[in-house]
Amino acid sequence: MADVLGLGLTHFPLLGGLDEKMAILLRGTLKDPDIPAAEKDPANWPERMRREWGEDEGRSAAPAHRAELVKELARCREALDEFAPDALVVWGDDQYENFREEVVPPFCVLAYDDIEVHPFSLMNEYGNPNAWGRPDDMTFTLHGNRDWSRNLADRLITDGFDMAYSYRKREGAHFPHAIANTQMFLDYDNAGTEFPYPIIPITVNCYGQHAIARRGGLAKFAEIRDEQLDPIGPTPARCMELGRGVARALRGDGRRYAFVASSSWSHAFLTDKLWHIRPDTPADLELYDALLAGDRERWRRTTSQEIVDAGQHEMLNWFCLLGAMDELGMDLTWSTLVPTDVFNSNKCFAIFEERATTGAPA
Numbered sequence: 533m534a535d536v537l538g539l540g541l542t543h544f545p546l547l548g549g550l551d552e553k554m555a556i557l558l559r560g561t562l563k564d565p566d567i568p569a570a571e572k573d574p575a576n577w578p579e580r581m582r583r584e585w586g587e588d589e590g591r592s593a594a595p596a597h598r599a600e601l602v603k604e605l606a607r608c609r610e611a612l613d614e615f616a617p618d619a620l621v622v623w624g625d626d627q628y629e630n631f632r633e634e635v636v637p638p639f640c641v642l643a644y645d646d647i648e649v650h651p652f653s654l655m656n657e658y659g660n661p662n663a664w665g666r667p668d669d670m671t672f673t674l675h676g677n678r679d680w681s682r683n684l685a686d687r688l689i690t691d692g693f694d695m696a697y698s699y700r701k702r703e704g705a706h707f708p709h710a711i712a713n714t715q716m717f718l719d720y721d722n723a724g725t726e727f728p729y730p731i732i733p734i735t736v737n738c739y740g741q742h743a744i745a746r747r748g749g750l751a752k753f754a755e756i757r758d759e760q761l762d763p764i765g766p767t768p769a770r771c772m773e774l775g776r777g778v779a780r781a782l783r784g785d786g787r788r789y790a791f792v793a794s795s796s797w798s799h800a801f802l803t804d805k806l807w808h809i810r811p812d813t814p815a816d817l818e819l820y821d822a823l824l825a826g827d828r829e830r831w832r833r834t835t836s837q838e839i840v841d842a843g844q845h846e847m848l849n850w851f852c853l854l855g856a857m858d859e860l861g862m863d864l865t866w867s868t869l870v871p872t873d874v875f876n877s878n879k880c881f882a883i884f885e886e887r888a889t890t891g892a893p894a
C-alpha cells in the first residue's frame with residue numbers, strides 16, 4: 533500500500549473572506565495612478581475578464597468562483613481522508629511572516645508542536661470579515677509534531693541539503709498563511725477548527741527578489757520604480773531537489789504522509805508585465821499542459837526569471853511537490869485548473885498517487 537499521497541491546492545486568502553470583497557485586489561490595483569488608463573479600461577480586457585467583472589466589479593461572479601474552489605477542495609479532502617495520513621508535509625510560501633529582515637532562508641522546516649493560530653488576522657488587516665461569520669479573533673489548533681519535523685530537518689541535512697529550521701513562530705507576525713489556510717480550506721466546512729491531521733510545514737522563500745522589497749505582497753508601480761531587489765529565492769530546479777530530498781528522508785519510516793503543495797499559480801499582483809491587472813494565464817497553461825503530460829523535465833528547465841515574469845512566484849511550492857512525486861515514481865491521477873482574471877490568481881488542484889506496477893492485476 534502506498535505510504536504517500538500527493539496533493540496540490542490553493543490557499544487563496546480571499547476565499548476566507550466575503551464574496552463582496554473577493555475582487556478587492558483588482559479594485560485596489562485599478563486605483564494605482566501609474567497604470568495606463570487603457571490598461572484599466574474593461575473595454576480592453578479579455579472576454580472572460582469582462583464577463584467576471586460584469587456591472588458590479590466582480591461581486592456577482594464571486595459566488596461561482598467560491599463554489600468551484602470549495603468543490604475542488606472537498607475533492608482533495610476526500611482523497612486525504614481516504615488515504616488517512618499520519619501527517620501532512622506542506623510546502624507553503626512565507627510572505628514576510630517568519631522570513632523578515634533579520635534572516636531569509638530559502639526553506640525552513642517549522643518544527644512546532646500543536647500551535648494556536650489566528651487564521652483571520654491577515655484578512656482582518658484588510659478589513660475583510662471572514663466568510664464563516666466567526667469572531668475575528670477566532671483561533672484553531674494547528675497540530676504539529678516537533679520531533680517528526682526536527683527529524684526531517686536532521687535527515688535532510690545529513691543527506692546534504694542544508695535545511696533551516698524554526699522552533700518558534702516570529703512574535704508579532706502572522707502565522708504563515710499558506711500553511712494556516714491549507715488547514716482552513718481542507719476543513720472548509722468548519723473554518724479549519726476540526727482538522728484532525730498534524731502538519732509538518734516547510735516554508736519556502738517563494739517571493740525571492742521581492743521578499744523584503746515588497747514585503748511578500750503587492751506594491752504600487754511608484755514603489756516598484758526604485759525598488760531594491762533582494763537576492764533571488766531558490767531556483768525551481770532546487771525546489772524540485774528539495775522535494776526529492778524530503779521524499780528520500782521520509783520514505784519507509786513507517787508513517788503515511790500526504791505531501792501538499794499550497795499555492796495558487798500566476799498571481800495578478802505579481803505580474804508586472806500585465807500591470808498587476810490579471811494573471812499570466814498562457815504561462816500557467818504551459819506548465820499545466822506539462823503537468824498533464826507528465827513532462828517534469830519542462831518544469832525542471834523553468835528559470836527563476838520566467839517564474840518572476842509570469843507572477844508565478846508561489847508555484848515554487850509546486851516544484852517542491854513535483855520533485856517529491858518524481859522521486860517516488862508517483863503519477864498525477866486527477867487535476868483541474870480553475871482560471872480567473874478578476875480574482876487575482878489561477879487555481880490548480882491535483883492528486884498524485886503511486887504509479888501502478890506494470891502487469892499488476894487490475
Ligand SMILES: [Fe+2]
Nearest residue numbers: 625627710846
Ligand atoms: Fe501565498
